[in-house]
Amino acid sequence: MRPVFFEDANLKGFGHLTLMRHVGQLSRGTKGLLEALRESVTDATDFDIWGRAHLADTCRESLGKDYNQKAEGLTTFVNARAVPGKLLLELTSRKTPFVALAGGEVLAARVRGAELQPGPIGAREAARLRRKVEALEAPAGSLFEGYWDLVQSNGLAIAEQSRRPEVPMPLPGAVEVRGPRSNLMIDARAEVEALVAFDTRLGPVIVAQGATVESFSRVMGPCYVGPRSKVHSALLGGGTSVFEGCKVGGQVDNSIIMAHTNKAHHGYVGDSYVGEWVNLGAGSTFGNLKNTYGNVRLDIGGKRHDTGMVKLGPAVGDMSKVAIGALVYSGKLLGAGCHLAGLADANVPSFTFRSGDGRMVELKVESVLETQRRMMERRAKTLSRAGEALIRRAFRETAAERRKAEVTRGPLS
Numbered sequence: 477m478r479p480v481f482f483e484d485a486n487l488k489g490f491g492h493l494t495l496m497r498h499v500g501q502l503s504r505g506t507k508g509l510l511e512a513l514r515e516s517v518t519d520a521t522d523f524d525i526w527g528r529a530h531l532a533d534t535c536r537e538s539l540g541k542d543y544n545q546k547a548e549g550l551t552t553f554v555n556a557r558a559v560p561g562k563l564l565l566e567l568t569s570r571k572t573p574f575v576a577l578a579g580g581e582v583l584a585a586r587v588r589g590a591e592l593q594p595g596p597i598g599a600r601e602a603a604r605l606r607r608k609v610e611a612l613e614a615p616a617g618s619l620f621e622g623y624w625d626l627v628q629s630n631g632l633a634i635a636e637q638s639r640r641p642e643v644p645m646p647l648p649g650a651v652e653v654r655g656p657r658s659n660l661m662i663d664a665r666a667e668v669e670a671l672v673a674f675d676t677r678l679g680p681v682i683v684a685q686g687a688t689v690e691s692f693s694r695v696m697g698p699c700y701v702g703p704r705s706k707v708h709s710a711l712l713g714g715g716t717s718v719f720e721g722c723k724v725g726g727q728v729d730n731s732i733i734m735a736h737t738n739k740a741h742h743g744y745v746g747d748s749y750v751g752e753w754v755n756l757g758a759g760s761t762f763g764n765l766k767n768t769y770g771n772v773r774l775d776i777g778g779k780r781h782d783t784g785m786v787k788l789g790p791a792v793g794d795m796s797k798v799a800i801g802a803l804v805y806s807g808k809l810l811g812a813g814c815h816l817a818g819l820a821d822a823n824v825p826s827f828t829f830r831s832g833d834g835r836m837v838e839l840k841v842e843s844v845l846e847t848q849r850r851m852m853e854r855r856a857k858t859l860s861r862a863g864e865a866l867i868r869r870a871f872r873e874t875a876a877e878r879r880k881a882e883v884t885r886g887p888l889s
Contacts, residue, residue, distance in 0.1 A: 477519040479552040479568065481510055483527035483596045484581055486557070488776050489622020491809040492793030492826055493751050496870050498527045498535055500556035503719050503734050504626045505633025506682060506700045509556060510539075512637070516560040517552065518569040526594050527556070530869055533862035547589025553597065554584045557619045559629075561636075573609040577602060578618040585609070622774075623749040623791045624783040630732055631679060631715030634698035638680040645683075659697060663687070666701075678714050708740055721855060729764075731789065736855055748789030751812070753851055757800035764789040764806050772807040775823055783807070793826060795848055795867075811877070812870060813844045825881045826874040829888050836883045841871045 487494045493502060500510040514520045525535060525543050532543040547553075552568050567576050567584045575585040582602045587609055592601060605611075620626060643664040647653070650670035653660055659676035662668060662683040669691040674681050679698030683689060686704040695701070695712045702719040712718070713729030722733055723740040731745050734752045739745060741758035748762050764787045766772060772788040774781045790804045793812035804810065804820045811826030818832025827844060829837045845867060849859050 477517065477552060477568075478522050478524060479514075479517045479520050479554050480524045480526055480547055481513055481554050481556045482525075482582075483556055485596055485598045486581060486619075486621075489620075489624070489774075489781070491623060491776075491791040492811045493623060493749065493791055495812045495826065495874070496531075496534070496794055496866050498525060498531050498556065500525065500527075501535075501538070502626065503717065503732060504630055505637040505717060506702075507637060509560075512560040512633070513554055513556065513558060513564070516558075516564040516568075517554060518565055520552075520568075525556075527596060529595065530866070534860075534866050537860060537862050544594035546594055547592070549589060550586060551589045552584070552586050553582070553592065555582055555597075555619060557621075558583055559618055559620060559625075563614065563618060567612075574612055575602070575605040575609055576612040576614045576618075577606065578614040579616070581619065583614045583618050622776075622781075622783070624772075624774075624785055624788050627715075627730065627732060627747055627749055627788065628785060630717055631698040631730065634682065634700050634715070634717060635679045638682055638698075655697070702735070706740075713746075730787075734794075736851075736857075746789050747785075747787045747806075748791070750792045751794035751796070753795045753848065754792055754797070755851070756798045757802065759801040760798045760803070762789040762804045762806075766806060774807045774809065776809075790820075795844065795851075797847075811874065813839065813848075813867070815839065823881075825878045825883055827871050828878060828881070828883050831888075836878075836881060837888050838878055838883050838885050841868060844871070 481500050483499050502509050514523050535543045573587050576583045582597050640661050641663040645662040645664045648670045652673040655676035659680040660674050663685045665685040666683045667688045671691040672689050673694045675696040681695050681697040682700045684703045687701045689707045690709050692709040693707050696714045699712050700717040705718050705722040708725035710725045711727045715730035716728050718724050718733045720735040723738045725740045726742040727744045729746040731748045733750045736752050737750055737754040739756040743759050744761045746764035771782050772785055788807050790808045792810045795813040796810050797815045799817040802816050808820055809823045811824055813827045814824045815829040824830050827839045829839055852859055
């Protein structure tokens with residue numbers, strides 16, 4: 477079976493994390509959502525992707541798959557926001573046409589490919605399919621509504637996705653393991669220095685190929701340290717995923733840090749979601765708990781949204797830079813490519829410099845591109861033409877957001 481994983485229109489809850497990527501390219505646990513979904517679709521050998529048209533070139537480049545290609549014959553369609561697991565396995569094992577709806581949105585469907593046009597599948601398509609095939613109602617919570625759902629469920633995902641390496645690494649004698657040794661899964665091609673403590677009592681600790689855990693680190697499960705990432709004498713709390721090529725120091729708790737992001741120094745990140753190619757300066761700290769101990773509420777598109785979570789940190793868009801000593805309040809959304817100094821007690825628009833006194837100035841797109849090239853070159857990578865075009869488009873697309881927030885133009889100083 478070759479299912480189609482599609483986007484819909486309900487992406488606001490992910491902040492700016494989906495501005496320049498398909499929602500299925502978000503990470504959770506030990507892998508991307510697309511790969512986790514493939515494993516939750518019965519007999520899926522591969523998959524196709526539907527979504528916003530402007531993501532076609534970068535998706536083909538990063539995933540090596542066709543994008544928005546017409547489906548042939550009876551095809552299984554799965555929302556890329558679907559929660560992987562037993563429900564999807566049961567739905568996708570059905571042989572007859574159906575549509576499963578979650579709050580009026582398509583969770584999954586099995587229909588003839590000609591019934592749907594490539595691209596996002598929204599409420600209009602859901603209503604039309606409901607009239608044509610058997611309609612099923614999915615339980616609440618079948619779709620990820622926002623980044624908070626990914627953060628909240630990350631520890632469970634790490635545990636569910638954990639796999640023992642084919643060749644485990646023998647540990648140095650001065651490494652302490654508190655809890656089941658079977659829950660410690662370290663690839664033989666990783667490096668663990670002496671005087672590291674692993675705590676596996678609440679879940680597995682996974683250290684992937686090429687990763688390094690330096691002395692005086694404490695890593696608590698469930699936790700995932702991805703390929704070629706470095707843990708610099710850090711405290712990693714349970715529910716934390718650090719993906720490929722990151723540098724992490726200080727304290728990180730119950731958070732997702734996507735690939736090629738630096739948080740190499742002291743400071744705190746808790747219950748947060750941090751995109752790719754982000755740099756968090758020394759001493760930068762994220763809040764995750766209100767003084768009132770009440771639920772964290774987000775400002776999304778001018779409306780307040782109650783996440784139902786007492787602990788929730790910020791969501792940080794790709795390519796953002798947070799200066800030394802900067803502070804970010806709980807539940808704030810930092811846009812893609814923004815630069816932050818001082819205190820962020822409100823959302824920061826994409827491609828905006830916010831100073832310590834709250835002044836906001838629009839960054840120049842050429843400067844953003846040059847900064848991105850420099851950061852990528854430090855990892856022996858280059859910014860592709862498709863990647864540059866996507867950044868330029870995102871800059872234009874977010875202009876209205878900056879105008880609404882009264883971001884000014886001109887010199888930064």
